[in-house]
Amino acid sequence: MLEFTQSPHNDRETLFVEVILPLAIAKNYTYRVPYEMNASVMVGKRVVVQFGKSKLYTAIVASIGKLAPEKYEAKYIIEVLDDRPAVTHEQLHFWQWLAEYYMCNVGEVMNAALPSALKLASETKIELNKGFDFDKSALHDKEYLIVEALDIQPELTVSDITKLLGQKTVMPILKGLFEKNIIHISEEVSERYKPRTRTFITLNPVYNNQESLRELFTILEKRAPKQADAVLAYIKLSRHQKSISKTELIEESGAGAASIKSLEEKEIFIAEEKNVSRLFYEDDEIYESFELSEHQQSALFQVKKEFDDKDVALLHGVTSSGKTQIYIRLIEEMISTGRQVLYLLPEIALTTHIIERLRVYFGANIGIYHSRFNDGERVEVWQKVLNNEYKVILGARSSVFLPFNDLGLIIVDEEHETSYKQYDPAPRYNARDAAIFLANMHQGKVLLGSATPSFESYYNARIHKYGFAELTERYGGVKLPEIEVVSISEETKKKTIQSHFTSVLMGDINQAISNKEQVILFQNRRGYAPILMCKICAYTPKCINCDVSLTYHKSSGKLHCHYCGYKEDTPQICPACGSTHLEYKGFGTEKIEDELSILLPDARIARMDLDTTRSRNSLQAILNDLEEKKIDILVGTQMVAKGLDFADVTVIGIINADSLLKFPDYRANERSYQMLSQVSGRAGRRGKQGKVVIQTYDPGHRVIKQVIENDYVDLYLTEMEERRSFRYPPFYRIIKLDIKHKDPEIVQHQSNYLAKELQKQFGERVIGPEPPLINRIRNYYIQSIMLKFEKDSISISKAKAIIRDIITQFQTTKLSKGSIIQPDVDPY
DNA sequence: AGCACGCCGACT
């Protein structure tokens, strides 16, 4: 048995370490520690090891022991990379739990957890073994070629040799040369992370008085006006900031880099390279104070009371009820006791203004971590958390992997957001649930906050597993928006509807525009028209990969598949019958934008959906335009429901609510309610009550009623009833197995077979393979099998162990043929 | 995840 230890070892004993490799392998591997590394090797440190023929990997030491493995000869550790552990004991425990819970390998968790700059690049280099004489004529052609090349260039990488020989398999040849002692294989691992430096400019202190400065100007203005501009810009900038970077100066002055350079040469400017933080320029520390309202006070009190005997509390607060201020109070209290706080937000909500708002309160104490950060920035945050330099971390789901050492509180804002769940590469984890485990490990508390809590969390609050607090009033006495439901069929009958806009909605839009207020129109579908259909033979173009109908995009003039991204030209004549009567059916944001601009030619209309926000800064650009009131009407998809806190929007129009009322999955009611109330919640800010117009063919729909009455309890009760009868969470736990392969027949065969195997163990808990039709995504065919366990009937970990067993057995049978089985636990 | 080995079909 291997033991955990932290104390340095003496150099006599032989140590072995078990390491976690950043690969999808089931086991940890054991390596031997060279004596000289005995003192430096520690659990949590990164080590470089050779794994397989020639690959080097950065691995994490999981445990240290003294027993030599019996069945094989352990390889030596090549290098210990850290002076002190890069990963804490808590993290290792957390990784282990995550791997177990989400049925993946620890290596996969490691991959998700460590910024890739902390893993290292491996470049295998080949050199001639100098001082060794050999007979060149005894070599094969290829060996000779390699030796010749090495005579010219002393160092070649394996990929160089691959190119040189024009073949893929070079390893056997190199192995031969290596065994003949002709070449030398040196493996070099280089650190990828380098701190960022930036050039800062200061004015030579000689010019710190008015007189000499004026003198300088008169000289420069005549001879080099650009340089004078640069000096001027410097003085202007120096009024507001302490340090001025070269880039800023070039930007501000309009002078070129050459002008600055000659000023440096004349020693008027002094340039200095400084290591800068990749994150923020730590200058301003502004404090702003606010008072909690009475409602907020009592909600805060309630949360704290719940924390007395519960580890998790749910804060249900309507939109703009001031949840953030409650979070801030809790964070302040927590950091005053010296403990750390993690504030989780969905990626999309991590917009600059939220970050700024929090930075105002916490200044340099706050660290930010999300996917748009590059690797250098991530490593920097990682190191600072490890050093306890940050007290508060604001981040997206991956920030649960940071090396906290004393986490007192985790806030999961917008707790219901599905983007907390990672799907594509394993680990398929939900950061909200992982956060609860993480906090538990640190004996910290978790606050889940949402205006539309997920049913799992709401359920847990109702059964008093979680604490519960509520905020039913908007902050600052702002009233909840007035909601008007308009029947589309009625307006159609009365002929008062203009294209997709009812008279009620048009009235409100015009009203808002004349009041210089803004409008958001919501249509849950991008593109121009979701279906193109031949009027004669009813043919519709389908995606060649996914078999779903293609959406017409007017902006590109092409048909797009919203599933896989496939595009094709729009046919002018029907490919099936040759008729020219092709018709667009249905409508998306593009069409709404189009038709609205005809009806309201003077309005400034913008569109916000996946297509207009694809590039890096376009989302921010739209948000800025909205804030600067350069936009009157914004047409958008679900995207508009999120992160638009500051917009001065009074009217929200839901073009057709019906698409929101019938989601195909089991979360139908929950999602409908969430979408409707999130969109509605955007209406009315800054002291003005908003108006929401819901256009629908089904004005009496139960969820619409629930949204209008803000009746979460009623929603909860109906939803629970449905879930119980259809075997869904929270009464059931779901494990989904995805079978993925390039060949659909294999997928079919495999999933049927696997389902049969699982049925032997779990009987009718096995549902599927479903859907009956195989899904195709990109180049893969996917089919799922679901296992639904009544919540308290069988130990889930036992069930997982059995499933894991079946999968491994299954994969070793001849049937497998390389198909991939990915388990997904509790898919939300 | 790589990478080698082994088995097949298609080429100089």
Place this chain on the structure above:
DNA sequence: GTCGGCGTGCTC
């Protein structure tokens, strides 16, 4: 005959 395709199994 060998090159390269893919399927399979192993890596401390």
